[in-house]
Amino acid sequence: MLSSRPVVSRRASTLLIALAAASPWVLAQNAAKPGAAAAAAPLAWPTKPLKIIVGFPAGSSPDLTARTFTEPLSKALGQPVIVENKVGAGGNIAADAVAKARDDHTIGLMINGNMTIAKLLNPAVPYDPIKDLAPLSLIGTSPLILTAPVSQPGVPANSNARDFFVAARNGGDKWSYGTPGVGTVGHIGTELLKSRSNINPVHVPYPGYPQVATAMLGGQLQMALLPPALAQAQVRAGKLRAIGVTSSGRSPLAPDVPSLAEAGISNFNLEIWNAFAAPSTLPKPIQAKLAALISEIARSEEVRGKLFQQGWQTVGSSPEGLANRVKADTNLLGGVIAMRGIKAE
Template sequence: MTRPALRRTVLALALAAVATASLAQPKSARVQPAPAAAPWPTKMVRIIVGFPPGSTPDLVARTIAEPLSKALGQTVIVENKVGAGGNIAADIVAKSTDNHTIGVMINGNMTIAKLLNPHVPFDPLKDLAPISLIGTAPLLLTAPANAPGKDAQEFFLAARNAGNKWSYGTPGVGTVAHIGMELLKTKTNIDPVHVPYPGNPQVITAMMGGQIQLALLPPALAAQQIRAGKLKAIGVTSANRSPLVPEYPSLQEGGIRGFQLEIWTAAAAPASMPKPIVARLSTLISDIARTPDVRAKLFQQGWQTVGSSSEGLANRIKSDTALLGGVIQMRGIKAE
């Protein structure tokens, strides 16, 4: 047999052996092609917000909606479902099954809602999937312009001497401002009485009118009145001075140790949304939040941009639930 003929014979036998071995394998053992990923999104995406147009969460949602629409190649709209401190909107998101609905929420909606009120119809830790922590901000302890003391130490001394003759305002029972002030009371041995108002604008009006003596307010709201000489800044609740209002010291700088508190806004999805979609939204929204244009807009709205991963937001939810939940239990706070 010639060499070419021999090579052809060996090759034929090898191919035959491979074919026989393949046919001998059970069907379950044969490699099947991976199914193609389903396209998404296939329709308009909704961002649900639990506060009215023009509110801080609403502005955040509208800031990310347009670039998110461009990134997805699909319309993204913002819908306001107002009520129950944002929990009505959070419940809509939690119960959504269309895989095209997400929410922009605040701390309370994603952490302590169920702890404050067992009748809330969703459990934030079970029914919501974290997408991204968008922005954070400290609160600013604020007092009337004629409040006593030239610094935090002297102010708190006056507050301790006043006992329950002083009062503090918040935008409602169970808000971070309410829980934060109750925590501050334990750290400073002051005892002002809680007076809830419909919102922070009413808190500011009451303070300027002398009806209340202190409040924890978003810096973006309080700073304008402070700079105009109508209110007085005692200190911010971040560990250090905040870039949002760098002219004001932190409470820790003023000698109040172990007190740190922030408000935040974040994106969340229903827990039922497929994980690949949540992961894609997390990447897109965190990237969008960190772009220079969006970062600048968020800063103007009173937020320090974070743009975290879903895991980063999950960790923040866990730590804040422990902190705020501990205060709720210790002080016996219940939502009305």
């Protein structure tokens, strides 16, 4: 007679038993207590250093976020946590490396484009964000700030945001806007803004946001969506002006800047974000433990403060929360890509 019990592999069984133990974060917090080492059995995972792959250079925003987690993750897991930078293709080279990792000790710090629209922009991207990446936790979100030169032709002095959009409509395709490149959130977001506000500036891509800001200062651009930290530094210096944030309401990252809804642009909500993801082949018990641990660390007071200084409003979501965000943004940005015929260069 055949047994009705499910067959569980030796590897999966070991993982299930080991990962059913207390949270690694709790174990790390209790490690200094007398007798803690004897009371808690060591986890069978991890058995070697955990690697976080980042698709941008050292010192970049994703890199700083990843490194914020290395120390608390290392303490919790009892293994070193290292960051490996695989730069190129807007983070897609790193995302592909994460998707193909099979050592059970590799995860990635992604930006939203890597987990949503990568393959919509370029079908040749070698990984599928939905099939090949397992969401762990949405870490931080940030709106962009619609920014413009302090003075420019056609825009009255001391004009408000509504006046700015009137001038932009009158400017038509004689106006231009800058972004860090085709297919970036700044690009797709501005195309969405064009459709919602009846403006028609021409897109001019640059290597990065600093070059976009410099072009605005030089009068080559009339507008751009910039990250809050960069935009506010220029606004405080009196070199640029903030028109509005792209979130549905005012943001704690830029509390003095009105939302675009206050400027009469309805139904507009656009944010950049970063998140941790794992290969979809990573065993589910490990995914669950890592997700819970990363989320808990993200919401801790110390890490939340560091992320805020980096320009992020902390979330620390569940895998389901991140999956929902991926789905919503893929639908929103994918619709703009299709409507505007945007393709990666």
